[in-house]
Amino acid sequence: MRKVLFSDLQPGYVIAEDVTKNSIILLSEGTVLTAHDIQQLKNYSIKMVYVYDEDDFQMDKDIKIIFKEIPPVVExxxxxxxxxxxxxxxxxxxxxxxxxxxxxxxxxxxxxxxxxxxxxxxxxxxxxxxxxxxxxxxxxxxxxxxxxxxxxxxxxxxxxxxxxxxxxxxxxxxxxxxxxxxxxxxxxxxxxxxxxxxxxxxxxxxxxxxxxxxxxxxxxxxxxxxxxxxxxxxxxxxxxxxxxxxxxxxxxxxxxxxxxxxxxxxxxxxxxxxxxxxxxxxxxxxxGLYPTGTTVLLNNNKKAIVVKKGRATVFPVVEMDGERIETGSETGIFIKEVLKGE
Ligand SMILES: [Fe+2]
Ligand SMILES: [Fe+2]
Incomplete structure (x- = not known):
């Protein structure tokens, strides 16, 4: 992994160590940086972050990569x-x-x-x-x-x-x-x-x-x-x-x-x-109460991201481990808490 100054960050870099501020996780390890993430890091005055480099991407290394796969509001x-x-x-x-x-x-x-x-x-x-x-x-x-x-x-x-x-x-x-x-x-x-x-x-x-x-x-x-x-x-x-x-x-x-x-x-x-x-x-x-892009912790203790509004304003559709699930009583999956600053 290597240390990169804020000014050198580019969308597409993969975060190698959780980025935190006042014990809040702003970006988790494995997140593929977007322009929006870089703006957020600026707002939180983050000066540098660790990203994976080519030495890290070896077969024997266990690296997780998280894409925030939400389509933008318009192309x-x-x-x-x-x-x-x-x-x-x-x-x-x-x-x-x-x-x-x-x-x-x-x-x-x-x-x-x-x-x-x-x-x-x-x-x-x-x-x-x-x-x-x-x-x-x-x-x-x-x-x-x-x-x-x-x-x-x-x-x-x-x-x-x-x-x-x-x-x-x-x-x-x-x-x-x-x-x-x-x-x-x-x-x-x-x-x-x-x-x-x-x-x-x-x-x-x-x-x-x-x-x-x-x-x-x-x-x-x-x-x-x-x-x-x-x-x-x-x-x-x-x-x-x-x-x-x-x-x-x-x-x-x-x-x-x-x-x-x-x-x-x-x-x-x-x-x-x-x-x-x-x-x-x-x-x-x-x-809905949890607009698209909100990162949440579910009642199964897994992290998920809201991808769209569900049938009820309080039960959105979330993406968890690459799968889309509608929260609510039918699936038994509920939002336990909203993860801050993400
Ligand atoms: Fe304004
Ligand atoms: Fe204004």
């Missing part, structure tokens, strides 16, 4: 083309000429999820400059899923997706970004991204509706009225905002290293406080 190629489209939109100096690009992107995201019944919410994340783009697209994906589930009219969803894509654009003017901006309302950067985004987008009111532009300024208002600036509460907050907040907060939690179970638990805990309970429960009915 990688499609996601990459959305990333490229949004990178163009983000270049504000060209937004007038690129407003068609924004419309095409919105239509494409909408049409991808409009007829999709079995959604696997395995989102992509990126590091560095593209992180904001990934977060914006993920927020739009979740907004789209919620809106389609509620059978909202297309014109509404269209504005919702624009607002979701643009909600954090203000960070791109600040050169600084707070990933989990729901928990730190006093932070100056958090306050500034609302104003910079709103002021910049006001220049494009011919191409982007007033509602979507207002949503940028409003997206950290809270359902209980304790948000930033306007202290709007309940139904006085634009529904575009109340829906996009659910996906925004969920993706921010995942990006900052929380597992899907912790992210959905945060939404449930803040339902009626930060968020509109109606939209939280809609999202919950889609993901």
């Amino acid at each position: 990688k190629q499609k996601y990459e083309s959305w990333t490229n489209q949004f990178e163009k939109v983000k270049d504000i100096t060209k937004l007038n000429e690129n407003s068609e690009e924004l419309n095409t992107l919105v239509k494409d995201i909408y049409s991808t999820f409009v007829e999709e019944e079995n959604i696997v919410l395995n989102l992509f994340h990126a590091i560095g400059d593209e992180a904001l783009t990934a977060h914006s697209i993920n927020t739009a994906i979740i907004s789209s899923i919620i809106s389609v589930n509620l059978k909202m009219p297309y014109v509404f969803t269209f504005q919702l997706l624009k607002a979701s894509l643009l909600h954090d654009i203000g960070y791109s003017f600040l050169g600084e970004r707070v990933i989990n901006d729901y928990e730190d309302l006093e932070n100056k950067t958090v306050k500034s991204h609302l104003i910079s985004g709103y002021k910049a987008m006001k220049n494009f009111k011919d191409n982007i509706s007033k509602e979507a532009i207002d949503a940028i300024l409003e997206h950290h208002e809270r359902y209980d009225g304790k948000g930033i600036f306007m202290r709007l509460s309940g139904e006085r907050i634009n529904p575009l905002v109340r829906i996009l907040q659910v996906g925004d907060a969920y993706d921010s939690m995942i990006e900052s290293g929380k597992n899907p179970y912790e992210a959905i638990s945060f939404l449930l805990k803040q339902s009626g406080k930060m968020f509109d309970p109606y939209y939280v429960s809609t999202f919950f009915s889609i993901t």
Whole structure:
């Protein structure tokens, strides 16, 4: 095995020793690293890890290799083309000429999820400059899923997706970004991204509706009225905002290293406080209590990963030793605990 510095890590390396932080296992031995894992290690400030090298891969050595075999929410190629489209939109100096690009992107995201019944919410994340783009697209994906589930009219969803894509654009003017901006309302950067985004987008009111532009300024208002600036509460907050907040907060939690179970638990805990309970429960009915990607310990003491929602919100389908099992009374397999930080 060899020691690799964080900056030299590549997706595909196999972890040779459990990576832990404060006695929490972040990655188990044998895990094949993904770009998302590398982002998580960054969030936990892990400086180096041990990976297997070619000397380790000998016939006489007992090496286990664990793939997290969950398909991504959309094909990688499609996601990459959305990333490229949004990178163009983000270049504000060209937004007038690129407003068609924004419309095409919105239509494409909408049409991808409009007829999709079995959604696997395995989102992509990126590091560095593209992180904001990934977060914006993920927020739009979740907004789209919620809106389609509620059978909202297309014109509404269209504005919702624009607002979701643009909600954090203000960070791109600040050169600084707070990933989990729901928990730190006093932070100056958090306050500034609302104003910079709103002021910049006001220049494009011919191409982007007033509602979507207002949503940028409003997206950290809270359902209980304790948000930033306007202290709007309940139904006085634009529904575009109340829906996009659910996906925004969920993706921010995942990006900052929380597992899907912790992210959905945060939404449930803040339902009626930060968020509109109606939209939280809609999202919950889609993901279940253990969203895709949650690593769990089963009642047979085996580790498994949630691959999709089961028939009931509390009994997901898990993958254990390469086999798919629906948890619940029929199989007698239950989730004993959620393994943190994975
Ligand atoms: Fe924000
Ligand atoms: Fe955000």
